[in-house]
Amino acid sequence: MTTPDTSTPRERYRAQVQEEIKQHAWEQIASAGASALSLNAIAKQMGMSGPALYRYFANRDDLITALIRDAYRSLADTFRTAAHADGDLPALAHALRTWALADPHRYLLLYGTPVPGYHAPADTIEITSEIMSTLLTTATPHQALTFWTRLHGVLSLELAGHFTGMDFSPAAFYEAEVAALSTP
Amino acid sequence: MTTPDTSTPRERYRAQVQEEIKQHAWEQIASAGASALSLNAIAKQMGMSGPALYRYFANRDDLITALIRDAYRSLADTFRTAAHADGDLPALAHALRTWALADPHRYLLLYGTPVPGYHAPADTIEITSEIMSTLLTTATPHQALTFWTRLHGVLSLELAGHFTGMDFSPAAFYEAEVAALSTP
DNA sequence: TTCCTTCGTTATAAGTTCTAACACCGACTC
DNA sequence: GAGTCGGTGTTAGAACTTATAACGAAGGAA
16 A cells, blocks of 8 residues: 655655644544644644744644545545445444544544635545445435434534433444434 | 513623623624634624623633523524424424524534533533423434434534535435434 | 722733744755 | 755744733712
């Protein structure tokens, strides 16, 4: 999967630093949400001064865009491997829930409240259509839509903490919704 | 609905200013989302200096809490009037969608990505249980849960703009989901 | 009238994103 | 090997933000 490096040392270093920045950004998002992402704090963690980060990401939105693209890429990959291994709808649903629970803020970054002035770039839209087409290999269009909306309904409320103290199992309810998808 | 004012002029003025602040806050939220809410900008709009607002709300979270409480109160009221007028499930679903579309950011403030360090105060939890109990007058507990998760799934994705350019009618799909709720 | 609470002000601290100007160092060319 | 040049990191600073402190003014109550 790794491309043969026909790149210059400079380019390799640059890519490496960009990856490190994104890693620190994910840690911040996981601990305090996307709105608390601070470029200054990331720079301080990496032992360099604030404005240095702007050599690698033009601004805060640019960094978030990169994170969103990576998240979509990760979701598309897990979706595709799940479809390839066991291509039925419950398997995809299970893969989705596992992926979402692994990093709730990552899921909410994609499907939660959108960033005010943010517009998704073309390549992320491309990845979402890839996810959709993977889903359409095992479901009708209407099934795919209900898969998306119903499972997102359970997942987003669970991740946002709206079920806390409510004395029922989100996992069991999720399974029930998955089962209801296949039996119209 | 208005309480007889047994209050002092000071208290009346204070409540009036608080309402005005919240109104400007809603305008800002409606135009740029909750994360872009600026106390300084609100103060400037009202013709007074920034720190003056802190006489009325202890901090930013305190103001957002007041907005959330008002939003829950509004939703609970529309829900109860809908249940009182025509107490079937589709009527409640229609009232919910109308309420959400009237101010998308208000809905997302309640059910979207939660504010990082925010914890709902006791009175808002009380109002949510009131909403739940209203829903339970016309539905079984399991029906109420599916009502909540499925309709939120459609609504949140629609309000977040994930259906744009997708060539299908969210309203029609919503109606289909509502119909599916009554026919298990 | 006196007093006291509340309100609004300015000044200030500490934080943020982001730009500008400068220094440096490594890589590529001659 | 020497020179040039582009990329990288630095500090300084502007324009914001939330929030606190200290002060003056103004309104209501005694």
